[in-house]
Amino acid sequence: MTEVVAPDRLIADLPEGAVVTDADILAAYRQDRAQDPDAGTPLALVRPTSTAEVQTVVRWCNEHRVPLTTRGAGTSLSGGSTAVDGAIMLSTEKMRSIDIDTATRTAVVQPGLLNAEVKAAAAEKGLWYPPDPSSFEICSIGGNVATNAGGLCCVKYGMTADYVLGLEAVLADGRVVRLGGKQIKDSAGLSLTKLFVGSEGLLGVITEVTLRLLPPQASASTVVGSFASVHQASEAVLAVTARIRPAMLEFMDRASINAVEDMLKMGLDRDAGALLVAQSDAPGPAGAAEVEIIQRAFEENGATEVFATDDPQEGEAFTAARRAAIPAVERKGSLLLEDVGVPLPQLPPLIDGVAAISERRDVTIAVIAHAGDGNTHPLIVFDPADADEHDRAQLAFGEIMDLAISLGGTITGEHGVGRLKKAWLPDQVGPDVMDLTATIKNALDPHGLLNPGVLL
Structure with missing residues (x-):
C-alpha cells in the first residue's frame, strides 16, 4: 500500500489559502459534469494563480510520486477531470488574466x-x-x-x-x-x-x-426547418453541405425539441420529428443566395415548414433553444452523454442507427447534433435507481460508439475521451496508434502522474 504523503511543505511553499484540505470543499471537486459515480477523493485541492505556482505543485508531485488531476471549470462531459483517490486536484479557476x-x-x-x-x-x-x-x-x-x-x-x-x-x-x-x-x-x-x-x-x-482572433462576425440570417422524421432532416443536411458551408447547421430530434419546449416554452413544434437550425453570415447577395440554397434543400427533403429571418433576436432565440437542449433533457433523468461523429455522408445511417439502438434497448435517446460537421450528441436518459434500465443504458452507450466506429467515425468529436470512453479508443485508432500514444505519454510523464486514468 502506497504511503500517503501529507502536503505540509506544499502548503508552506504556496500563498495562504492556495492549498485546501477541508473535506467538504474537496467533496465539491470530486466529480465533473460527467458525474462519474466512481470518482475518488483528492488528497488536496490546489488553486494556483501563476505558472510559477503550478511549477511548485508539479515539482512536489513529481518528488513524492503523487498523481495530479488538472481541472478547469468542471464541465467535462467525459470524466476528464474526475478526482482520483490520493491525488492532487489542481484547479485553474483562479488563473484568469x-x-x-x-x-x-x-x-x-x-x-x-x-x-x-x-x-x-x-x-x-x-x-x-x-x-x-x-x-x-x-x-x-x-x-x-x-x-x-x-x-x-x-x-x-x-x-x-x-x-x-x-x-x-x-x-x-x-x-x-x-x-x-x-x-x-x-x-x-x-x-x-x-x-x-x-x-x-x-x-x-x-x-x-x-x-x-478574427474581425467581428457579420450579421447572420437564420433558416429553421421542421421535418416529419430524423432521416429526412439528415438528408437535408447533406443537401446543404454539398453546396455551401453554412455558419451554423444544428439538429434536434423530437425528444430534445419537447424537452426544450418544456423548459423554455417558446412555441417549438412538438409534433416535429426533427428540427434544423441553419445560419448564413455571408455578406450581401452571397448571403441571400445561401439562404435560398438552405431553404430549397429543406423543402426538397420533406420539410413540413421552413422559416427564414434576418432578425438577430429571432435567430438567437433558436440558437438558444439548441444550446439549452442538454440541460433540458437532463431534467428528464440522469444522462449518459455521447459525442460521436462520422463523415457527413454517414450522418443518416448514424442517426437511424441510434434510433434503432434506442428501440432495441428500450431507453430514451434524445439526439442533438452539430449536423453540419457530422458531430452528434445522443443523450441517453435513464433512472440510476432502476438497475435494469441502468444496464440497458450502459449497453446503448457502448453500442452507439461501436456504430460510429463501424461507419468510419469517432467516439468523440469535441468532448474528449476522458475516463468514460477510453475502453473504445483502441477499437477506433488501433494498436499501433495506442502504442505511439503511450510512447509519447511515457516520454513526457514517465511516472504516469498527470491525469491518471484518462484516455490510456
Whole structure:
C-alpha cells in the first residue's frame, strides 16, 4: 500500500489559502459534469494563480510520486477531470488574466478564464473569438484547449485547435515550455503546440494560451426547418453541405425539441420529428443566395415548414433553444452523454442507427447534433435507481460508439475521451496508434502522474 504523503511543505511553499484540505470543499471537486459515480477523493485541492505556482505543485508531485488531476471549470462531459483517490486536484479557476493585442489580433489568456469572457474581452476590442461550445458561458479556455472543443459555428470556422497559436505548459518534471507564439506562420520544429491541444492533461499543465482572433462576425440570417422524421432532416443536411458551408447547421430530434419546449416554452413544434437550425453570415447577395440554397434543400427533403429571418433576436432565440437542449433533457433523468461523429455522408445511417439502438434497448435517446460537421450528441436518459434500465443504458452507450466506429467515425468529436470512453479508443485508432500514444505519454510523464486514468 502506497504511503500517503501529507502536503505540509506544499502548503508552506504556496500563498495562504492556495492549498485546501477541508473535506467538504474537496467533496465539491470530486466529480465533473460527467458525474462519474466512481470518482475518488483528492488528497488536496490546489488553486494556483501563476505558472510559477503550478511549477511548485508539479515539482512536489513529481518528488513524492503523487498523481495530479488538472481541472478547469468542471464541465467535462467525459470524466476528464474526475478526482482520483490520493491525488492532487489542481484547479485553474483562479488563473484568469487576459491581454488582447489588436495589432496581431491575438489574446494571451490564462486557462481559468471562461470562453464567454474571452469572447467579451475580444468584442470590446472589436474582435471575435469563434469557438463556441454550447456551454460557452460556463466552460474554461483551459478545458477547451485540453479537449479541442468545437461548438455551433465550427462547421465554418473550425475547432479550438484552429485558434491556438501558442501555449505555455508545465511538464511532469516541473520544466516550463513555451510553444508557438503570436506569429501566424511557424514551421520551426515539430508541431508541438498542436500536440498539446486535445491532450486532455496527459502531457503537461497548460498555464497560458495564445489565441488567434478574427474581425467581428457579420450579421447572420437564420433558416429553421421542421421535418416529419430524423432521416429526412439528415438528408437535408447533406443537401446543404454539398453546396455551401453554412455558419451554423444544428439538429434536434423530437425528444430534445419537447424537452426544450418544456423548459423554455417558446412555441417549438412538438409534433416535429426533427428540427434544423441553419445560419448564413455571408455578406450581401452571397448571403441571400445561401439562404435560398438552405431553404430549397429543406423543402426538397420533406420539410413540413421552413422559416427564414434576418432578425438577430429571432435567430438567437433558436440558437438558444439548441444550446439549452442538454440541460433540458437532463431534467428528464440522469444522462449518459455521447459525442460521436462520422463523415457527413454517414450522418443518416448514424442517426437511424441510434434510433434503432434506442428501440432495441428500450431507453430514451434524445439526439442533438452539430449536423453540419457530422458531430452528434445522443443523450441517453435513464433512472440510476432502476438497475435494469441502468444496464440497458450502459449497453446503448457502448453500442452507439461501436456504430460510429463501424461507419468510419469517432467516439468523440469535441468532448474528449476522458475516463468514460477510453475502453473504445483502441477499437477506433488501433494498436499501433495506442502504442505511439503511450510512447509519447511515457516520454513526457514517465511516472504516469498527470491525469491518471484518462484516455490510456
